[in-house]
Amino acid sequence: xxxxxxTRTASTTYPxxxxxxxxxxMLSVENVSKSYGGDVQALDGVSLEANDEVLGLxxxxxxxxxxxxxxxxxxxxxxxxxxxxxxxxxxxxxxxxRRLIGYLPEELxxxxxxxxxxxxxxxxxxxxxxxxxxxxxxxxxxxxxxRRDVLxxxxxxxxxxxxxxxxxxxxxPRLALLDEPLNGLDTDSMRRLRLRIEEMSRAGTTFVVxxxxxxxxxxxxxxxxxxxxxxxxxxxxxxxxxxxxxxxNSPFEDVFLQLALD
Amino acid sequence: xxxxxxxxxFRCRAFGRWIRAHGFELFFLGPMIVGGALWVLSRHxxxxxxxxxxxxxxxxxxxxxxxxxxxFSLLLFVLQVPATFRELxxxxxxxxxLDALPVPTAARFHVSMATEGxxxxxxxxxxxxxxxxLEGRFLPSLSRLPDVCWGLFSALGSLALFRxxxxxxxxxxxxxxxxxxxxxxxxxxxxxxxxxALALLALGLSAHYPLASFIxxxxxxxAAQIEAIVxxxxxxxxxxxSPWTEPITQACYLLGxxxxxxxxxxxxxxxxxxxxxxxxxxxxVVGLPLxxxxxxxxxxxxPLVAQIVRDLTLIARRFSPAVPLAAGVALTAQGAxxxxxxxxxxxxxxxxxxxxxxxxLSVLAMVALVPFLLKxxxxxxxxxxxxxxxxxxxxxxxxxxxxxxxxxxxxxGSMILLAAPDLDPTAKGVAILQLIAATGIVTSILxxxxxxxxAQPVLGLIFGSLVALALAALIVFYPVAWWLWLALYxxxxxxxxxxxxxxVQLVEVAE
Numbered sequence: 001x002x003x004x005x006x007t008r009t010a011s012t013t014y015p016x017x018x019x020x021x022x023x024x025x026m027l028s029v030e031n032v033s034k035s036y037g038g039d040v041q042a043l044d045g046v047s048l049e050a051n052d053e054v055l056g057l058x059x060x061x062x063x064x065x066x067x068x069x070x071x072x073x074x075x076x077x078x079x080x081x082x083x084x085x086x087x088x089x090x091x092x093x094x095x096x097x098r099r100l101i102g103y104l105p106e107e108l109x110x111x112x113x114x115x116x117x118x119x120x121x122x123x124x125x126x127x128x129x130x131x132x133x134x135x136x137x138x139x140x141x142x143x144x145x146x147r148r149d150v151l152x153x154x155x156x157x158x159x160x161x162x163x164x165x166x167x168x169x170x171x172x173p174r175l176a177l178l179d180e181p182l183n184g185l186d187t188d189s190m191r192r193l194r195l196r197i198e199e200m201s202r203a204g205t206t207f208v209v210x211x212x213x214x215x216x217x218x219x220x221x222x223x224x225x226x227x228x229x230x231x232x233x234x235x236x237x238x239x240x241x242x243x244x245x246x247x248x249n250s251p252f253e254d255v256f257l258q259l260a261l262d
Numbered sequence: 263x264x265x266x267x268x269x270x271x272f273r274c275r276a277f278g279r280w281i282r283a284h285g286f287e288l289f290f291l292g293p294m295i296v297g298g299a300l301w302v303l304s305r306h307x308x309x310x311x312x313x314x315x316x317x318x319x320x321x322x323x324x325x326x327x328x329x330x331x332x333x334f335s336l337l338l339f340v341l342q343v344p345a346t347f348r349e350l351x352x353x354x355x356x357x358x359x360l361d362a363l364p365v366p367t368a369a370r371f372h373v374s375m376a377t378e379g380x381x382x383x384x385x386x387x388x389x390x391x392x393x394x395x396l397e398g399r400f401l402p403s404l405s406r407l408p409d410v411c412w413g414l415f416s417a418l419g420s421l422a423l424f425r426x427x428x429x430x431x432x433x434x435x436x437x438x439x440x441x442x443x444x445x446x447x448x449x450x451x452x453x454x455x456x457x458x459a460l461a462l463l464a465l466g467l468s469a470h471y472p473l474a475s476f477i478x479x480x481x482x483x484x485a486a487q488i489e490a491i492v493x494x495x496x497x498x499x500x501x502x503x504s505p506w507t508e509p510i511t512q513a514c515y516l517l518g519x520x521x522x523x524x525x526x527x528x529x530x531x532x533x534x535x536x537x538x539x540x541x542x543x544x545x546x547v548v549g550l551p552l553x554x555x556x557x558x559x560x561x562x563x564x565p566l567v568a569q570i571v572r573d574l575t576l577i578a579r580r581f582s583p584a585v586p587l588a589a590g591v592a593l594t595a596q597g598a599x600x601x602x603x604x605x606x607x608x609x610x611x612x613x614x615x616x617x618x619x620x621x622x623l624s625v626l627a628m629v630a631l632v633p634f635l636l637k638x639x640x641x642x643x644x645x646x647x648x649x650x651x652x653x654x655x656x657x658x659x660x661x662x663x664x665x666x667x668x669x670x671x672x673x674x675g676s677m678i679l680l681a682a683p684d685l686d687p688t689a690k691g692v693a694i695l696q697l698i699a700a701t702g703i704v705t706s707i708l709x710x711x712x713x714x715x716x717a718q719p720v721l722g723l724i725f726g727s728l729v730a731l732a733l734a735a736l737i738v739f740y741p742v743a744w745w746l747w748l749a750l751y752x753x754x755x756x757x758x759x760x761x762x763x764x765x766v767q768l769v770e771v772a773e
Binding site: 073075095096097098099100101103105109110111113114118121122123124125126127128129130167 | 563564565567568569571572575576579581641642644645646647648649650651652653
């Protein structure tokens with residue numbers, strides 16, 4: 001299927017997100033720090049914002065990306081600072097905040113003894129969605145419609161990732177946190193994911209996407225945040241990040257290596 | 263260093279780390295619970311010692327109903343395979359990495375054998391302690407210790423080797439069904455079963471190793487049948503016996519089983535690997551006839567219903583070998599109750615009481631699955647945590663699951679009580695009411711406490727079961743003060759329920 005056709009499919013089947021509560025930024029991270037056992041500083045005074053955009057989050061292994069995601073979801077308790085989702089402080093209103101979020105963890109622990117369809121039904125049920133039609137559309141979009149009744153334990157890495165992506169993105173979350181969404185995806189699925197992210201972003205969903213594929217991050221992101229050892233070392237549009245690295249005309253991969261590595 | 267030594271060194275290191283990580287439970291909490299339970303039960307143990315010894319020394323099979331015991335032995339036979347299968351062939355577990363390395367097949371076998379051996383160590387220690395307790399001391403007397411240790415070691419070691427042979431044969435047999443040479447697999451399976459039963463006959467009915475008899479209890483009826491055939495075939499009135507017969511028989515059996523397992527493993531390993539890979543791919547999905555939308559309209563909250571449907575689906579698909587085991591224990595308890603109700607030697611009141619107690623045990627066996635279900639779900643708990651489900655709905659879902667699980671044996675039990683021949687209608691009514699009360703207590707206490715014991719389900723289960731069964735027993739055996747027990751239950755349940763949401767919040771999501 002061509003990119004135009006995919007774009008048309010996405011725009012015809014994907015309604016715009018609920019635009020209520022637009023006064024607060026969708027994601028606001030203010031001076032957040034987190035250490036493990038006092039000696040490993042996972043996050044060190046990180047501040048950033050994302051609203052109606054795609055924010056690319058990049059950094060080397062162990063830079064603090066996953067910890068930031070877990071802090072945003074209040075799965076781990078940050079030591080200091082404030083994180084707000086559409087105005088909700090995640091420490092005080094974690095349930096309300098989580099209802100606005102779709103999350104794809106880097107390491108996907110799924111129920112191997114549920115089928116893909118059952119797993120999506122579970123997530124939809126937990127998010128109080130009655131969306132069997134939408135689920136069918138998503139499975140069809142990622143080419144899993146004929147594998148929906150197969151146990152997840154039988155899925156390949158790419159298929160598991162697709163199920164995780166559908167679980168995160170169905171129901172039009174206001175904020176989508178995608179930690180390494182490309183791992184295991186084939187080229188066609190990567191393109192489909194990119195188009196869906198762009199479409200949903202236009203419809204009002206805010207994305208935070210981390211990946212080690214710099215070309216993908218550069219292409220989809222409105223702004224990019226670069227983490228190094230838990231510190232935010234660059235933040236802004238791709239041009240702005242290039243400027244901050246002092247490499248205005250270099251490929252983004254070189255810029256990343258300059259900023260993210262010692 | 264040789265490959266076997268190298269691998270075992272690393273395994274021992276990992277095992278040592280596990281011991282260190284669980285030191286508190288293993289060396290403090292566990293002994294405290296066991297010691298406390300033994301102290302509470304010491305009076306009854308005193309009265310049990312003599313009859314047990316008499317029973318074992320008389321070489322008579324225990325007077326248990328044969329059908330449920332046979333069903334349970336069949337279940338145990340089936341249950342022994344998956345764990346060993348996982349160790350031998352599952353690509354997701356440790357030892358399978360050795361298949362891709364230049365490790366001799368014999369070394370791979372010894373590693374598997376060592377792992378199976380390690381698995382019997384806790385049972386060995388527990389049985390050793392219990393044997394000592396039955397003698398009225400902490401360990402068996404020093405003069406008997408070598409005999410007892412050898413007896414237990416040979417019994418448990420043969421069980422471990424027997425498991426390996428069975429797992430090898432099952433995989434081989436499944437392959438053989440699709441090929442021409444079906445007979446080898448089936449033949450080996452039959453022979454190993456017979457060998458196992460004969461060995462159990464030699465080991466299990468020994469007067470010197472009474473506790474070994476108990477672990478093989480389910481096998482005894484089958485073994486007794488074989489013994490009868492052997493006796494009639496050789497016109498024997500008693501089996502030949504001398505002080506050296508048993509140790510020599512045991513050693514020969516162990517050696518024979520080791521050689522058999524080793525030969526089969528080396529010979530079949532490559533082809534079995536491929537078969538196991540195919541077998542581990544389950545393509546057929548068995549759905550539960552649960553309509554989410556229909557249930558939602560009746561139970562209210564969709565997140566709650568979604569979790570209950572998920573839990574029941576996982577149980578129906580045997581998320582763990584604990585599922586058939588729990589079902590087997592529940593069925594055995596119910597079968598025992600049926601035979602008890604027909605036992606004219608017992609007074610009617612005691613028949614009624616023991617029937618309710620047995621049926622409560624079957625309820626407990628099923629509800630005990632819930633903590634293991636939660637343990638299985640913990641790595642996937644991010645799904646609940648990140649989708650904005652109310653904490654109350656998370657623990658309520660487990661309570662509902664426990665209720666559904668407990669209701670199944672409870673309903674079956676009520677039907678058994680209704681069909682009881684000698685009980686009058688009033689006694690039946692009282693017994694059913696007592697069973698319903700016991701079911702309610704067991705399901706609610708364990709269902710509510712499940713998040714209290716998420717990290718250590720076994721220990722938690724012991725605590726929870728003791729509390730729940732104690733309350734149920736008070737209602738069954740001292741029904742006069744029912745209002746007092748009800749108040750006590752209400753207090754305990756409200757205390758646990760008050761903490762439930764907080765406990766859910768504290769459950770960590772795995773990285």
